[in-house]
Amino acid sequence: MKHVLFMLAASVMITACNKSETITGGSACIKSQVKEFRRGDVCSGSASVKQYTFQNQQVYVFDQGTCGADYTQAVLNENCEIIGYLGGIAGNGTINGENFCDNATYVSTIWSN
Numbered sequence: 172m173k174h175v176l177f178m179l180a181a182s183v184m185i186t187a188c189n190k191s192e193t194i195t196g197g198s199a200c201i202k203s204q205v206k207e208f209r210r211g212d213v214c215s216g217s218a219s220v221k222q223y224t225f226q227n228q229q230v231y232v233f234d235q236g237t238c239g240a241d242y243t244q245a246v247l248n249e250n251c252e253i254i255g256y257l258g259g260i261a262g263n264g265t266i267n268g269e270n271f272c273d274n275a276t277y278v279s280t281i282w283s284n
Contacts, residue, residue, distance in 0.1 A: 176233070196222055196281040200251040201231055204261050214238035219283040223275040226267060230254065246271070 194202050197220075205220050214236025225246075233245045243259040246266055252282045255266035264270055 194282050222278040225275040
């Protein structure tokens with residue numbers, strides 16, 4: 172019985188670890204950026220990359236998580252060009268002169284830890 176419980180616990184831990192390795196969308200460039208991003212300074216259990224439609228293009232918000240009050244969220248287009256930053260100390264919500272929250276449509280979370 173101990174061996175069965177150990178194997179069950181081990182499989183749950185392996186599955187949980189693999190979740191952070193899965194990238195479920197984006198161009199090859201975005202997938203590469205996500206791989207680099209998750210190796211960097213991200214908060215444990217609260218970092219993510221989310222896809223939105225904004226200004227007639229697919230954009231990706233790289234959110235380091237909730238462990239840093241002044242972190243900004245980089246917003247990249249499909250070609251990995253940074254089109255702006257959200258949040259930070261100033262609480263910026265504008266990208267290219269347009270309020271992001273009011274005009275972006277959530278598509279999916281392509282990675283989270």
